[in-house]
Amino acid sequence: MNDAHNTKREDPSASSGQAVCPSKKLDVERRAARPERAEGSSPVGLSRAAFEAQIRHTSGPEYWRSLEELAGTPEFQEMLHREFPKGASEWVDSVSRRGFLQLMGASLALAGMTGCTKLPLEPIVPYVRQPEEVIPGRPRFYATAVTLSGYASPVLVESHLGRPTKIEGNDKHPASLGGTDIFTQAAILGMYDPDRSQTITNRGDVDSWSAFLKETKGPLTVQKGLGGAGIRILTQTISSPTLADQLRAFLKIYPQAKWHVYEPVNRDNVLEGAKLAFGQPVETRYDFSKADVIVSLDADFLYAGFPGNTRYIRDFAKRRNPDGQMSRFYAIECTPTSTGAKADHRLPVRAVDIEGFVRAVASGYGIVPDVDIRLDGNESGLFKALMGDL
Numbered sequence: 001m002n003d004a005h006n007t008k009r010e011d012p013s014a015s016s017g018q019a020v021c022p023s024k025k026l027d028v029e030r031r032a033a034r035p036e037r038a039e040g041s042s043p044v045g046l047s048r049a050a051f052e053a054q055i056r057h058t059s060g061p062e063y064w065r066s067l068e069e070l071a072g073t074p075e076f077q078e079m080l081h082r083e084f085p086k087g088a089s090e091w092v093d094s095v096s097r098r099g100f101l102q103l104m105g106a107s108l109a110l111a112g113m114t115g116c117t118k119l120p121l122e123p124i125v126p127y128v129r130q131p132e133e134v135i136p137g138r139p140r141f142y143a144t145a146v147t148l149s150g151y152a153s154p155v156l157v158e159s160h161l162g163r164p165t166k167i168e169g170n171d172k173h174p175a176s177l178g179g180t181d182i183f184t185q186a187a188i189l190g191m192y193d194p195d196r197s198q199t200i201t202n203r204g205d206v207d208s209w210s211a212f213l214k215e216t217k218g219p220l221t222v223q224k225g226l227g228g229a230g231i232r233i234l235t236q237t238i239s240s241p242t243l244a245d246q247l248r249a250f251l252k253i254y255p256q257a258k259w260h261v262y263e264p265v266n267r268d269n270v271l272e273g274a275k276l277a278f279g280q281p282v283e284t285r286y287d288f289s290k291a292d293v294i295v296s297l298d299a300d301f302l303y304a305g306f307p308g309n310t311r312y313i314r315d316f317a318k319r320r321n322p323d324g325q326m327s328r329f330y331a332i333e334c335t336p337t338s339t340g341a342k343a344d345h346r347l348p349v350r351a352v353d354i355e356g357f358v359r360a361v362a363s364g365y366g367i368v369p370d371v372d373i374r375l376d377g378n379e380s381g382l383f384k385a386l387m388g389d390l
Contacts, residue, residue: 136161143170146187149263150237151307153184164188169310177314181304228254237263265305283307288315293389294329295361298354300337316342330386332357347382357383365390 054070055062068076133140140159145152146167154173158166167188171178190196200207202215223231231254238244238261251257271281285308286301288294294316301312319327320342331343334351349357357379362368364387375383 134161139165143173146184147239148183148305149265149267150239152239153180153310155180155184164191174311175308176310179310179314181310183304223254223257226256228257231257233257233259235259235261237261237266267307286312286315288312288327289318291319292325292327293386294327295386296329296331296333296339296343297358298333298335298351300333300339302339302342303337328389330382330389332382345382345385347378349379353379361386361390 051070054072064070066076127134137160141156142159143154143156146155147153152175154170154176155167156170157164158168165188167180167184169176169178169180169184200209200212202211220231223229228251233247233250235247238247247259251259270283274280274282274284300306302309302316306312316327319325329343329345331337331340331346332349332354333340333346334349334354336348340346347357357375359368359371360375360383363371364383
């Protein structure tokens with residue numbers, strides 16, 4: 001047996017028949033259980049000279065976690081090349097840490113296989129007579145508009161070989177003065193969205209225009225005699241003059257048909273208020289560059305998505321110069337907004353209390369008769385300051 005703990009050596013004195021003291025016998029067994037170490041050697045199996053020779057070949061600051069790492073023993077190298085040493089505890093789970101990492105590695109390897117997909121062959125047709133303005137590698141720019149909830153934003157689109165790649169504001173258009181918002185910048189992603197609707201669907205199934213015309217030809221003929229009483233058209237907000245004219249022409253043929261417009265995020269309350277004030281649903285345009293006092297009543301007019309916000313941002317910033325004639329901005333709102341954060345005076349109120357504050361301002365300004373509305377301390381202080389500025 002080579003195991004030092006199982007090696008049994010006989011004391012020479014015992015073989016000669018001499019009596020041995022029990023304490024001396026125990027000391028002999030202890031020395032026999034420990035392997036003999038050569039003079040100048042280390043616990044890891046390298047001599048002092050070997051350590052000095054290995055250190056002599058290093059330069060600069062060197063650090064070792066243990067003498068085994070410095071010695072580079074086979075046992076340490078085996079543990080170093082294993083991610084987890086032998087005997088490492090595992091989670092009390094059906095999947096161990098090692099198994100989880102193996103599974104993740106295999107998943108990443110399989111994910112890379114998607115790049116090996118063979119694309120279908122497509123014909124490439126070169127120009128017979130290449131247009132002078134088309135130069136490969138050089139972008140072209142064209143002016144257009146991007147709509148959001150029916151409101152158009154003038155933009156300048158950069159394109160490469162007919163493919164739009166970047167959207168920026170049109171600095172020559174007065175509606176934006178070259179500015180854009182986050183929705184306009186992200187609109188380019190919607191063009192290349194794989195989930196973008198590209199075909200006609202009929203009850204969840206992909207269909208074609210010819211099938212659509214064939215299916216609707218008979219019912220439309222029947223509805224023509226009824227004046228279109230059974231026809232309903234649902235669209236989003238439309239600001240295209242061409243499409244709006246086509247829908248009006250359709251409604252002339254089917255006068256009983258109904259055209260419904262729906263927007264998930266809409267300004268219906270603003271349009272209803274415009275009907276009361278102007279007799280028709282119109283949008284109000286503001287010129288903040290000429291306003292000395294601005295009062296925002298729960299209106300986040302500097303936020304992306306607000307109609308005309310790109311122009312409003314520039315006009316508002318033009319009058320916020322502390323070295324010039326600076327405007328004063330009051331914000332009364334029920335929810336913290338990016339517009340309210342820029343206000344000189346901001347009053348947080350409940351949504352139901354905004355109407356009362358507006359009536360108090362209108363009454364104090366002489367627009368409506370006096371109304372009896374109670375304002376608390378904060379509201380009263382801001383109301384007095386506002387009326388003083390107005």
